[in-house]
Amino acid sequence: MAVSAWHWPEALRWRRRLRHWWLGRLPVCESWTLTQRNIYIMPTPAGWAFAATLLLLLIGSINYQLNLGYALTFLLAGSALASMHMTHASLRGLRLHVRAPSPTFCGEGVRLEVVLTNPGATRHGLSLGPATWDAVGELAWAEVPARAQTSVHLSLAAPQRGYQLLPFLHLESRFPFGLFRAWTVWRPLGGAWVYPRPERPSPPLPAHPHDNPSGAQRRHVTGSEFEGVRPWRRGDSLRHIVWKKVARSGELVSRDTPATVQPQRWLDWQDTQLRDPEARLSRLAAWVLVCAAEERPFGLRLPGRELPCSGGAPQRQAALQALAEWQP
């Protein structure tokens, strides 16, 4: 996840280490129910300032012998105490789970949908955000009506390709008076695929010997009766389905026209003509996208890995995943 650029002063290292250790203890789980055990609560800076105000009010009351001043001070103290319980209660009982995020490209944000389930009364002023090892990231505000669910969408930075584990999530409430901060940290199960950033503008596909129209693999057949017919495959366009045959046989069949019988195209690591492996991956990703957009089958050759030639969405996904997890 996001690597923090924060440098802790030497004296505070132990704090970081402590937090590391503590966050590391958290279980990874599919859903997170907030109870007494995993909600933490502390006064906010405003809370401390309020305590100082109360002290001033008390001193004023003592000095001027104001019984109503005492009453005011104690009423505010009581309300603050009540607000502590209310702050805690605005988290207690909530259940969190995340929807599996859809894959993204490196540099685009991962859109994470966190579902808050509230079995009790309305919760106000919840803020949710990713918690990195060191700090709390951007927060999104939420309100959950009584006995309802609310989705909160978080945008997570995805600077690195690969299968990224979901970050620690931090849910916080300062409701109602902002004097206390109750929070929980959750380590959700699962992760998100982050594909290599495709090169923009997309480079032309590599000149390939098989692209030659006189290639052996090219079946040039004219005339409709000679057109081949093959079973429908995922990824075939609807335009290529032979509806007459479908009506007769009940099976989905595609026309094996020259357009679909395109030569197998190999996207090769070697063909990228770049030095930097990441740049190569970027170029390959861009080619994969071009091929997928043109609905032309392709194969992928990476050092130490080969993906057989195929077409359609599964191929696109497999290829991008292969690029994402490729390690030299």
Added chain:
Amino acid sequence: MSWFSSPSRMPRDMRDTLFLLAVIAWTLVPHAAWLSPSLSGLCAVVLVWRALLAWTQRPLPGRWALLGVLVAGTAIVWWEQKTLFGRDAGVTLLVLLMTLKTLELRARRDAMVVFFLGFFLILTQFFYSQSLIVTVGMTLAVWGWLTALSLAHMPAGYPSLWQAGRLAGWAALIGTPVMVALFVLFPRIGPLWAMPNDQGVTGLSDEMGLGDITQLAQDRSIAARLRFPEGAPPREPLYLRGPVLTHYDGQRWLTLPQAAPLTTWVPPPGTTPVRYEITLEPLRLALLPLPEHTLQRPEGLPLQGDWPSHPDRWGQWRLPAPAAQRFRLRGEAWPRFVQLEPLSPLWHRTFTATPSKRHPRTRAWADALAQRPDLQGASASQRAQALLTHIRTGGYGYTLSPGALGPDPVDTFWLDQRRGFCEHYAASVTLILRMMGVPARIVTGYLGTDPQPVDGYYIVRQSNAHAWVEYWEQGHGWIRLDPTAAVAPNRVETGQALSPAPTAMDRMMGTWYTDWLLQSRLWFEILDNRWNQWILGYGALQQNDLLQHLGWEGDTLLGLAQILLGLVCASALGGALWAWWDGRRRTPWERLRTLILDRLQQLDVAAQPHHSPAQLADLLAARHGSTAQELVAHFLALEQLRYAQGSDSTASASTPSVALRAWQRQFMDAARRLRAQTL
């Protein structure tokens, strides 16, 4: 934006800002009663300006405009108060700051500053008034502030004011027991450091010129409340002794700055003291007006402070500093006490001193009286009686509005007009006694109470203010002489307050109006008295009483600390218990499931939490065959109980728990039997 758009259609930001401004205005309005009009005006203008900015959604003014208003406001404060320090100037500045802060309300941190200032301003309001009405207003203000605070912490959506208000009210309501406990138990200690006292309060004064008490006669406000724990008030007229005026400069009577304390005193044999409880309203005097002849320090004075243990030699209860606070005291008065200390020649001279050039006609009259044959060589009492007889027979009258008395008020009053009230009589008689060589002085204070007790308390009003005379009789000490009694016996004997002449308005409205007024005033005063006694008068003495009532003997502070600690522990324990219970709270089904799984494990059936009763029945049959028939039937019955009722689970919410309990009993028996068979 149209002026008529409803609040619900306002942008959230605007609505919240306007609400906050309303709360600020509500908090500041009572301050307008004592703030100068120019400053109140400035604050009002700034608040309205801010509201207009919010309404028209225009940007806030820049730093320079703000600075300009700040300088102008500070200049006004400086101009009016001649200082920026001290209580009044400080509170004025706070009001100003609060108003100006609204002009730069941007970030949440600014908002927090406004909130804390708001709570502070509510407290400062109590410097000026702790009345019931102000309290109700300030309670609403607290509610408003808490509402604004919670509104600020509901950043999402468009929560209604009522929603936020209810939440804030709920928090305050939960906090109320804490408030009550702390209010009752928090130890009342004296001021931590001395504060300059600049409160102006009407009441007795330590000097008197003729005509001063007239103002008090118009003042129906309460000076003190008296209660007699042992029953009815004493038969004798009840005199509350205030400043004793001994020095006369020809214009005004003054008190002695210092008098030695009364060192020796003996309660008169065969008499019993009158026990009383008095609640004294704040005075500007460094003196407590207590029932006459209170010889020992009353209970209830704050613990700190250099309080006298006895009255001074003239019977005054001098305090080290003016009593700006309300005192609730318990004491004893010895009505027949006579001070027998001899009067030294020096004091004798002091108490017979008269300015030689003033009041020539009265002096001539006094000389003539002293020369009367029957008064030649008479005692002080005989001379005093002769004066009283003269008042009774000389055509004197009692009036609160004697009119202008001319350049020499004593001569005019005593010889010509012969119409006046207590201070005229007291001043003239004292003067004439002195002119005849009898040591005499004026005592001021209060005489009498309202005829009917309110809530068991007799009310002494400022209009009960009175002045009387004391003269020295060799061998008998100081003797009280009330010349007003000779002309208006009602005033003295029944203790009725001075009342101003009825105005034209009173005559027009007739008696029903005054009756109604009196009645409603009585009710209000009952309420006010309860408020004063229970809330404002609650102090160290009352805490001590409470502890003794609870059976605590010993140090009050320690006791209060122990009770507080006990309460804290009890509530913490209660909270922990609740949390434990809340964590273990399960539905009856969940509890039953745990039990079933436990039993089935004993019967060697691999049951899982997600299995339905029917599945459990199958598992049982597979494991134990026909021996488990009874138990299988039970599980099928449970399946019926659980699911056959359809989706309507709420309607039969109470019956299943009963049925479940019965089922559970049968299930336990059957499981036990099966276990016995299989083992």
